[in-house]
Amino acid sequence: MQQFIATRIVQGLITLIxxxxxxxxxxxxxxxxxxxxxxxxxxEDQKQRLRELWGFDKPLAxxxxxxxxxxxxxxxxxxxxxxxxAMELVIERLGATWLLAxxxxxxxxxxxxxxxxxxxxxxxxxxxxxxxxxxxxxTAMPSFWLGLMMIIFFSVRLRLLPAxxxxxxxxxxxxxxxxxxxxxxxxxxxxxxxxxxxxxEDYVRTAYSKGLITRTVVFRHAMKNALIPIMTVFGLQxxxxxxxxxxxxxxxxxxxLGRLMIDSIGVRDNTVxxxxxxxxxxxxxxxxxxxxxxxxxxxxxIRFD
Amino acid sequence: MPGFNRKGILVLALIAVLALxxxxxxxxxxEETEFIFAHPGPIRTLDAPVTWFISTHWLANLLYDxxxxxxxxxxxYVGQAAESWENVDDTTWRFNLRPGNTFHNxxxxxxxxxxxxxxxxxxxxxFMVQPQWVDVAEVIVVxxxxxxxxxxxxTPYFEFIVSFNGCELLPPGYVxxxxxxxxxxxxxxxxxxxxxxxxxxxxYVFEAWDDYWGGRPEIDRVIYQVIPEQSAQVxxxxxxxVDMVSNVPAVELPGLEAAGxxxxxxxxxxxxxxxxxxxxxxxxxxxxxYPDFEPATLDLNVRQxxxxxxxxxxLAEVHGAAVPRLGRICPHFPEGGAxxxxxxxxxxxxxxxxxxxxxxxxxxxxxxxxxxYFDTPTVSRGGNEKEVAEVVSAMLEExxxxxxxxxxxxxxxxxxxxxxxxxxxxxxxxxxxxxxxxPLFYRCVWPAxxxxxxxxxxxxxxxxxxxxxxxxxxxELWGQWWDYWFGVLQNVTLYEVQANIAxxxxxxxxxxxxxxxxxxxNLKLAGDxx
Numbered sequence: 001m002q003q004f005i006a007t008r009i010v011q012g013l014i015t016l017i018x019x020x021x022x023x024x025x026x027x028x029x030x031x032x033x034x035x036x037x038x039x040x041x042x043x044e045d046q047k048q049r050l051r052e053l054w055g056f057d058k059p060l061a062x063x064x065x066x067x068x069x070x071x072x073x074x075x076x077x078x079x080x081x082x083x084x085x086a087m088e089l090v091i092e093r094l095g096a097t098w099l100l101a102x103x104x105x106x107x108x109x110x111x112x113x114x115x116x117x118x119x120x121x122x123x124x125x126x127x128x129x130x131x132x133x134x135x136x137x138x139t140a141m142p143s144f145w146l147g148l149m150m151i152i153f154f155s156v157r158l159r160l161l162p163a164x165x166x167x168x169x170x171x172x173x174x175x176x177x178x179x180x181x182x183x184x185x186x187x188x189x190x191x192x193x194x195x196x197x198x199x200x201e202d203y204v205r206t207a208y209s210k211g212l213i214t215r216t217v218v219f220r221h222a223m224k225n226a227l228i229p230i231m232t233v234f235g236l237q238x239x240x241x242x243x244x245x246x247x248x249x250x251x252x253x254x255x256x257l258g259r260l261m262i263d264s265i266g267v268r269d270n271t272v273x274x275x276x277x278x279x280x281x282x283x284x285x286x287x288x289x290x291x292x293x294x295x296x297x298x299x300x301x302i303r304f305d
Numbered sequence: 306m307p308g309f310n311r312k313g314i315l316v317l318a319l320i321a322v323l324a325l326x327x328x329x330x331x332x333x334x335x336e337e338t339e340f341i342f343a344h345p346g347p348i349r350t351l352d353a354p355v356t357w358f359i360s361t362h363w364l365a366n367l368l369y370d371x372x373x374x375x376x377x378x379x380x381x382y383v384g385q386a387a388e389s390w391e392n393v394d395d396t397t398w399r400f401n402l403r404p405g406n407t408f409h410n411x412x413x414x415x416x417x418x419x420x421x422x423x424x425x426x427x428x429x430x431x432f433m434v435q436p437q438w439v440d441v442a443e444v445i446v447v448x449x450x451x452x453x454x455x456x457x458x459x460t461p462y463f464e465f466i467v468s469f470n471g472c473e474l475l476p477p478g479y480v481x482x483x484x485x486x487x488x489x490x491x492x493x494x495x496x497x498x499x500x501x502x503x504x505x506x507x508x509y510v511f512e513a514w515d516d517y518w519g520g521r522p523e524i525d526r527v528i529y530q531v532i533p534e535q536s537a538q539v540x541x542x543x544x545x546x547v548d549m550v551s552n553v554p555a556v557e558l559p560g561l562e563a564a565g566x567x568x569x570x571x572x573x574x575x576x577x578x579x580x581x582x583x584x585x586x587x588x589x590x591x592x593x594x595y596p597d598f599e600p601a602t603l604d605l606n607v608r609q610x611x612x613x614x615x616x617x618x619x620l621a622e623v624h625g626a627a628v629p630r631l632g633r634i635c636p637h638f639p640e641g642g643a644x645x646x647x648x649x650x651x652x653x654x655x656x657x658x659x660x661x662x663x664x665x666x667x668x669x670x671x672x673x674x675x676x677x678y679f680d681t682p683t684v685s686r687g688g689n690e691k692e693v694a695e696v697v698s699a700m701l702e703e704x705x706x707x708x709x710x711x712x713x714x715x716x717x718x719x720x721x722x723x724x725x726x727x728x729x730x731x732x733x734x735x736x737x738x739x740x741x742x743x744p745l746f747y748r749c750v751w752p753a754x755x756x757x758x759x760x761x762x763x764x765x766x767x768x769x770x771x772x773x774x775x776x777x778x779x780x781e782l783w784g785q786w787w788d789y790w791f792g793v794l795q796n797v798t799l800y801e802v803q804a805n806i807a808x809x810x811x812x813x814x815x816x817x818x819x820x821x822x823x824x825x826x827n828l829k830l831a832g833d834x835x
Contacts, residue, residue, distance in 0.1 A: 035723045039357040039433050043750060049430045081358075082350040082505060083489045089505055148536055155544040163541040164532050165508065253532040255507035263347040263506060266716050 001296065008292050012285040019281040020071060023274045024064050032056065033268035037080055054080065067274070076275035079264075086271035089260060090279050096166050097256035100179065100248075101241035103172055107180030108187055109234065115184070116191020117218060120199060131188060138185025147178045147251035164253035175252040179245055183237050190233055194226040201225075224298055231298075235291035239284035337525040338830060340812065341547040342822060343538040346531035347506045352489040353473040354426045357433035359821070362470055364529050366823040367511045369494035371472035372400050372419065373464060377827045379637045379818030382464050386414055386474055386495065395459040395774055396442075398467070402450040403518050408476035408495045416452040420444040421477040423454065434471030459772045461779060462741030497522045497825060507531050523833065527824050542567065542807055549808035551822055552688065555625030558805060566810045571626060574804040575820035577633055577738045578624075578687040580679075580697070580731050580797040582608050585758050600730045601675035606668035608794040611677075611731075614661035614704040615697060617652050620799055623696050624689050627800035631655055632790060635738040635801055637818045640776065642783040647801075661704040676707040678729035682718035687735035687802045694733050697799075738801065739819070744770045744786065763789035 034047045034056065042050070051057050055066065070077065076086040115135075119128040154174060155163035162171045198204060199222055207217045246258040257276055264272035344363075349356040353365035366374070370385040384390070387400040406414040427438035440460050445453040456463060474495060480488050492500055497519065498511035509529040513522045530547060532538045539557045541547040543564055552574070553561065561567050582602040601607050617629035629652040634643035645651065665671070681694035691712050698708040713721060722732055737743070744767040749759040766785045773779045790796075808814055815827040 037433075039436075042433075042436055046430065046436055053431050078486070081356060083352055083355050083485055084350070084505070085486070092505060148534075148540070151537060151540045151544075155546065156540050159544060163544050163546050164530060164537060167508070250533045251537050253507070253530065253534075253537065255504050259533070260506070266347075266719070 004296055005289075005293060008289045012289050015285055016278070016281060020068055020274075020278055021064070023277040023281075024067055025060070027268070027270045027273050028060065033080065033270055037267055037269075071274075071278065076278075077271040079272050080269050081267060086269075086275040089272055090257065090275045093255060093257045093260045094279070096254060097249075097258070098242060099166075100172065100175055100245075100254060100256060101238060103176040104179035104183060104241055105234070105238050107176055108183030108237070111180070111184035112187030112191055113230075115188040117195055117223075119188070119192040120195035121214065121218070123196065128192075131192075135185040135189050138181045139189075141181070143178050143182060143245070144247050144251060146181065147174065147248060150174045150178060151251070166255055171252075175248050175254050178248050178251075179241060183241075186237070187230060187234060191226065191230055194229050195222060198222045198226045227298055228295060231291055231294060235287050239287045242283040242287070243280040338523070339526040339528065340524050340549070340824065340828065341528040341530055342824070343532045343541060343547040343550045344529045344822075345535075345538070345552070346533050348509065348529065348531060349506070350489045351492045351500060351503070351509075352475070352485060353492075354422075354429075354432050354434055354471040354475075355485075355489075357470060359470070362473075363822045364509055364511075365473050365494075366821070367496055367498040367527060367825070368492060368500050369473035369475070369496045370414075371468055371474060374468045374472075375465075375817075375819055377815055377817050380639055382468055386419070390464075392463075392774075393453070396456045398454045398456070398463055399447070400452050400454070402452065404450050406495065406518050407516070408474075408479070409493045409499050409514060410476055410479055412476040412478050414474060414476075414495050415449050416446040417449075418477050419452045419474065420446050422474045425475075426471045432471065437466060437469060437471060440466065459774045461774050461776075462771065465739070465741035498527060522825070523829055524824065527828075539807070542809075545809070548812060549806065549814070549822075551804050551806050553805040553807050554688070555805065561807045567807050568810050568814075570806050570808075570814075570816060571803050572806060572816035573628075573635055573637065573818060573820060574686075574802040575635055575738060575818065576686055576735045576802050577630060577635070578627070578690075578693065578799040578802060579633065579734050579736050580611070580799065581734050582611065582795055582797060583728065583730055584608065584793060584795045598729055601668075601677055602730045604668045605794065606664045607670075607675065607677075608797070610661040610664035610668070610704065611701060611706075612794060612797045613655065613657045613664065614700050614706070615797065615799065616656045616700060617799055618656070619700075620693055620696060623693055624687075624800065624802075626688070626803040626805050628803065629653070630798050630801045632787060633736060633738050633743055633796060633798050634740060635818075638738075638740040640780060640783065641740040641743075642780055642787065646787070658700075658704050665705050670705060673705050674707055676709060677701070677731055678709045678711065679731045679733070680711045680713060680718065680721060680728065681733035682713055682715040685715055685718070685733075685735055687733075690733050690735075693799070735802065736796070747789070758793060758795050760789060760793055763793065 032051070034050050034054070038047050038050060048057075055063060058066075074087050078084065079086045079089055082089065115131045119131045122128050151163045151174065154161040161174055162168045165171055204217060204222055207221050243257065245256070246262050248254065249256040249259045250262075257280070261273060261276045264276070344360065348364060349358050349361040351361070351365060351368060353362060353369060356362075372385060372387040373382045373390060374385050376383055386402055386406060388403045390398060390400045393399050400419070402414065402416060402419065408414055412418070423438070423441060423444045426432060426434060427441050429435055440456050440458070440463075441454055442457045443455040445455065447453055454463075454467070460466070475488070476493050476495075479493055483491075497514055497517040499514050501510045501512045503509040508531065511527045513525045515521050532541060532547070535552070535554055536557070538547070538550045539553060539561065542550045543560070553569075558569065561569060583600045584603060586600075586603070602611070617631075621627040621629045629649065631646045631652050632643040634641035634647070636644060636647055668675075679694060679698060681690050683691045694710060694712065698710045701708050722728060722734070747758070747763055748767045749761065749764040763786070766782055766789060770779055770782045770786060773782060804816075804820065806814075806816055811831055813829045813831050813833065817823065817827060
């Protein structure tokens with residue numbers, strides 16, 4: 001088991017190095033940040049001095065070495081426009097993003113699992129048809145539209161919930177629901193199909209024939225095997241949520257990482273984009289390592305393989 | 306209950322009830338006034354001189370005083386840190402500071418502090434506003450409350466420069482003690498409000514400062530809340546959770562009108578919508594596009610045909626909040642000489658499709674063509690760019706042009722026009738329209754920096770305007786300047802953009818003519834004298 005974890009961590013580190021390389025060079029493919037950051041009052045000499053101040057006059061390879069050497073200590077440089085350390089700006093937004101991702105995931109899971117399990121047990125029933133329909137609606141509804149509709153209903157009409165921000169504790173309800181609905185819809189379909197597949201297995205029939213009640217068969221025998229694909233997809237979705245949802249954060253003015261990243265991309269603030277990208281990758285990789293470890297806990301064959 | 310008879314208990318109960326009633330009444334008397342503005346974002350640093358973003362300076366002017374500042378109606382200037390000022394000679398401007406004035410931390414705002422600030426902004430090459438201050442040669446401390454700013458040459462629009470981006474005065478002792486980085490986390494100024502809390506580019510809370518030289522502001526708390534989506538801004542206003550939204554899309558106006566407790570007003574956004582035409586293959590970023598590409602717009606006849614083919618009145622209707630114009634100066638500026646060709650009759654008469662066809666024939670396109678490439682963002686500062694560009698394309702095709710319209714996401718459009726090697730004939734841009742700034746953009750020291758053109762005679766006139774201290778002579782020079790504007794026709798002006806502003810009827814608000822959402826004397830509680 002220890003070797004398995006160590007292998008996954010080494011693989012994660014290699015991925016992170018590759019991502020750092022891509023993050024550095026891809027943001028530079030977008031062009032010279034000075035061209036877009038400098039106001040029209042700057043002439044070419046002034047732009048050149050800015051390039052020197054920001055270190056863009058050095059060869060790319062040298063810039064990368066400087067970047068990676070500092071990045072390992074958490075220093076991504078000073079944001080060009082706000083003059084604050086890029087990492088500080090990223091950390092400032094992390095709490096809001098993680099909180100939103102956590103609550104949205106809880107909503108997603110707490111809706112998807114019961115819905116998917118009951119649908120699989122009552123296949124082709126009215127409940128199954130209803131949950132299929134709900135899942136289709138949930139998947140088809142764009143989060144932008146759903147968010148705005150919620151604001152109009154709960155904030156404008158009922159005046160119950162704050163339309164923006166993250167100051168009031170109730171402010172998380174609408175953005176997390178907006179994100180959670182999509183996740184719930186997708187995961188409930190996946191849970192249903194994974195459960196259906198497992199429920200047709202011989203060992204489940206054996207369990208039933210031994211006289212075990214449905215609850216025991218489902219939770220003790222079937223669920224364990226059905227969890228593998230559900231966890232895989234959940235891990236991926238949670239990874240994306242931790243990177244911040246630009247759309248939901250924009251609609252609800254949620255002060256998360258997604259909005260910071262988009263703002264920074266717009267003005268080519270490479271320091272912030274790189275810091276946010278690497279942090280996003282780190283979250284994504286960490287979650288997937290945890291999920292992999294959980295696979296091994298649930299299914300011992302994975303450890304031995 | 307020992308010690309109390311029934312009467313005593315009744316008296317005590319009555320006192321308790323009165324006390325309970327008195328608490329909310331007293332609390333009502335003490336209720337603080339709060340005003341929340343929905344800012345479209347992003348907001349950069351509040352170490353204001355560092356940044357060039359106008360919408361960040363909207364906030365900065367609550368926190369900081371400048372020496373002087375522009376009046377709300379755009380007609381002149383008012384003193385902030387300076388009580389009075391005068392032009393001693395062609396190159397010397399004397400500012401008399403308010404005696405005993407301090408920054409929020411008690412540090413004196415004296416002549417030495419002013420010198421430190423202007424020297425900082427004009428020498429720091431990493432500051433985006435630095436080029437605006439290169440005309441300052443020296444700052445001289447005359448005495449504690451008198452400071453002379455000496456310019457390199459005569460600078461008639463110096464009051465504009467000294468009241469524009471980077472004018473904000475910072476406390477030198479505090480900045481030097483904590484450094485730039487720490488200052489940007491906890492900025493201190495001398496303006497009417499103190500920054501009490503903020504999350505970068507999200508929410509900024511300003512509290513009224515009791516010791517402001519002009520008295521404590523009437524609104525106790527001003528909050529700038531970043532809400533990027535326009536629909537979400539409007540919803541927040543309707544929900545009573547923000548008090549003002551600027552740039553309301555026309556489609557949202559009926560809903561706001563029906564709300565009842567919302568005031569709608571319209572004011573210039575101090576920008577004009579233009580079509581940039583490529584007139585040069587050797588200057589500017591545009592020249593580096595498609596090296597072998599031969600733009601049709603190099604021919605003046607083609608550029609004039611474009612200008613005459615456009616029905617600006619119709620475009621203003623399509624936009625929904627615009628006033629048709631022909632020249633890049635907003636009429637509220639006291640000089641600039643643009644009134645004659647920005648009046649409605651002249652603009653309407655300029656639309657002449659037959660003349661456009663004839664000009665195209667003269668350019669050798671009698672049988673149709675030419676093909677022109679037209680880049681536009683879906684939406685930008687001007688609003689509705691995509692819709693307007695589609696109508697412009699239809700108008701151009703009507704007179705014979707073959708238009709290749711390229712609609713881009715705003716970020717992609719920014720990349721396109723600002724990166725060398727991307728542009729061809731035409732692009733949709735929103736440009737400022739202030740008298741002191743416009744001539745700057747048509748000087749030969751500029752073309753290499755942007756999309757502009759170098760015409761030496763025009764350059765001389767622009768430079769003459771920017772150094773002529775006599776206002777009558779300057780007006781004559783403006784007359785010549787406009788001849789080049791229409792003669793070169795690098796920019797085709799379409800209209801002056803207006804902003805639809807919606808705000809809570811609890812407030813009285815006078816919009817600023819410079820299009821800035823800075824709230825000082827122009828915002829009061831409804832019913833109070835403005």
